[in-house]
Amino acid sequence: MELVVMVGLQGAGKSTWVRGHLAATHAVVSKDHWPNAKRREQRQRRVVEELLAAGRDVVVDNTNASPEDRAGLIAIAHAHSARVRAVHLATPLELCLERNDRRTGRARVPLVGVLGTRNRLVPPSVEEGFDRVDVVSPS
Ligand SMILES: Nc1ncnc2c1ncn2[C@@H]1O[C@H](COP(=O)(O)OP(=O)(O)O)[C@@H](O)[C@H]1O
Ligand SMILES: [Mg+2]
Numbered sequence: 311m312e313l314v315v316m317v318g319l320q321g322a323g324k325s326t327w328v329r330g331h332l333a334a335t336h337a338v339v340s341k342d343h344w345p346n347a348k349r350r351e352q353r354q355r356r357v358v359e360e361l362l363a364a365g366r367d368v369v370v371d372n373t374n375a376s377p378e379d380r381a382g383l384i385a386i387a388h389a390h391s392a393r394v395r396a397v398h399l400a401t402p403l404e405l406c407l408e409r410n411d412r413r414t415g416r417a418r419v420p421l422v423g424v425l426g427t428r429n430r431l432v433p434p435s436v437e438e439g440f441d442r443v444d445v446v447s448p449s
Contacts (some may be wrong), residue, residue: 313387314369318399321406340371362390375431382440396434
């Protein structure tokens with residue numbers, strides 16, 4: 311059983327990568343799926359816990375930019391004896407902004423949102439508690 315924590319800016323290609331690599335095997339959880347829900351963070355944690363408790367492999371598809379954002383997920387994985395892997399979509403800011411600009415409606419994030427994430431982003435590391443860290447460069 312494993313928990314995969316995606317890391318990357320808005321527009322980095324996380325959801326596309328998840329569709330291509332994990333969607334067939336892992337339950338995909340993202341608080342982006344509930345844009346209007348209250349307490350989205352707590353709800354996401356609860357859903358991840360329930361899926362791991364049921365023995366599923368899970369991927370959390372959010373920016374997960376800072377160690378603080380990730381610590382709770384790592385703790386949940388450890389509590390369920392699941393391995394926990396980070397997949398960092400290390401797409402340069404300029405390319406993320408270009409892709410973001412091409413999106414429409416809700417999928418397009420305000421510039422300050424992307425820049426705010428960039429400022430918070432710390433690359434994931436095994437020191438945080440990940441069993442493995444994969445870095446994906448843009449193709
Ligand atoms: N490898 C890629 N090459 C070119 N365009 C991509 C690639 N991955 C994603 N995109 C495009 O970039 C945009 C953002 O991708 P998405 O996977 O939704 O990013 P994220 O989930 O990180 O916000 C989408 O329009 C998508 O089609
Ligand atoms: Mg996405």
